[in-house]
Amino acid sequence: MPYDLLLRGGRVIDPAQNLDGNYDVAITGGRIAAVLPSIAPSSASEAIDVSGKLVLPGLIDTHAHVFEYVTGRFGLEADLCGVRSGVTTLIDQGGPSCITLPAFREFVVNAKESRVVAFLSAYLVGGLEGHYYPSLYEPDCIDVDATVKAANENRDIVKGFKAHAELGGFARWGIEVMRLSAEIARQAQLPLYIHFGQLWELPESGANGVDPDTILEQVVPLLKPCDVLAHPFTRHPGGFVNREGKVHPIVKEALARGLKTDVGHGSHFSYRMARIALDAGIVPDTLGADMHGYNTRVPAPRGTP
Numbered sequence: 485m486p487y488d489l490l491l492r493g494g495r496v497i498d499p500a501q502n503l504d505g506n507y508d509v510a511i512t513g514g515r516i517a518a519v520l521p522s523i524a525p526s527s528a529s530e531a532i533d534v535s536g537k538l539v540l541p542g543l544i545d546t547h548a549h550v551f552e553y554v555t556g557r558f559g560l561e562a563d564l565c566g567v568r569s570g571v572t573t574l575i576d577q578g579g580p581s582c583i584t585l586p587a588f589r590e591f592v593v594n595a596k597e598s599r600v601v602a603f604l605s606a607y608l609v610g611g612l613e614g615h616y617y618p619s620l621y622e623p624d625c626i627d628v629d630a631t632v633k634a635a636n637e638n639r640d641i642v643k644g645f646k647a648h649a650e651l652g653g654f655a656r657w658g659i660e661v662m663r664l665s666a667e668i669a670r671q672a673q674l675p676l677y678i679h680f681g682q683l684w685e686l687p688e689s690g691a692n693g694v695d696p697d698t699i700l701e702q703v704v705p706l707l708k709p710c711d712v713l714a715h716p717f718t719r720h721p722g723g724f725v726n727r728e729g730k731v732h733p734i735v736k737e738a739l740a741r742g743l744k745t746d747v748g749h750g751s752h753f754s755y756r757m758a759r760i761a762l763d764a765g766i767v768p769d770t771l772g773a774d775m776h777g778y779n780t781r782v783p784a785p786r787g788t789p
């Protein structure tokens with residue numbers, strides 16, 4: 485038998501080979517051995533009829549939250565978002581921190597069928613149920629040296645860093661969190677993935693003079709090519725589309741300079757904002773799903789906030 489396995493009659497979509505059509509796919513030794521309009525079933529030890537189904541290369545979810553249990557009800561089970569959803573590689577965005585990375589390696593990376601890597605949280609606490617506790621994410625809760633060290637000693641699973649540039653934080657602490665996060669990324673020579681769009685509620689003292697439409701222009705000068713501007717279609721203030729309904733001019737400059745943008749669908753996506761951004765020529769580089777415990781219907785671990 486030349487082939488171990490044959491997937492017959494599915495619709496193969498493989499943009500890298502410019503393929504979209506009905507093909508048979510043969511696999512040998514865990515690798516794709518042939519993709520042809522028709523392959524004889526007798527040439528494989530096992531043949532599976534996949535007609536009516538999509539046959540895709542393993543998808544990569546560039547924005548996952550799969551630090552299950554450690555991040556309260558926020559983190560999902562990795563294989564649910566991964567191999568059971570057609571996704572073979574997951575990038576956890578800011579779940580583990582320099583403190584909790586060993587647990588992430590042991591209980592997620594090593595334990596799951598899906599390939600899992602991380603953009604390490606810039607914050608010591610990592611991505612706990614942080615939407616509700618902004619004071620966990622203030623500048624005093626960042627340790628640049630410790631976070632760089634964690635990344636450098638775990639280069640196989642740490643592929644970048646995650647931080648937030650949004651109104652609730654800027655109203656409390658200004659740009660300091662972003663400055664420290666960029667410093668971490670530069671020292672470790674890895675990309676920084678930045679959440680845009682308001683996440684934390686305002687402090688009791690209000691916005692403290694911060695105009696959300698100025699956050700991008702404050703942050704972009706700190707960034708380097710391959711850093712990622714996330715949530716381009718956010719419906720929350722402080723994103724790519726300003727309050728006049730126009731894409732901030734600095735976005736195009738940033739993307740022309742080599743910065744990237746990731747959808748980060750999650751709880752942020754707005755069709756109206758997507759239409760405005762796409763019409764302005766902003767086409768995201770990657771399609772992170774940003775699924776987590778707040779935007780999916782999975783039971784919360786018992787007793788979480």
Ligand SMILES: [Zn+2]
Binds near residue numbers: 549577748750774
């Ligand atoms: Zn997210």
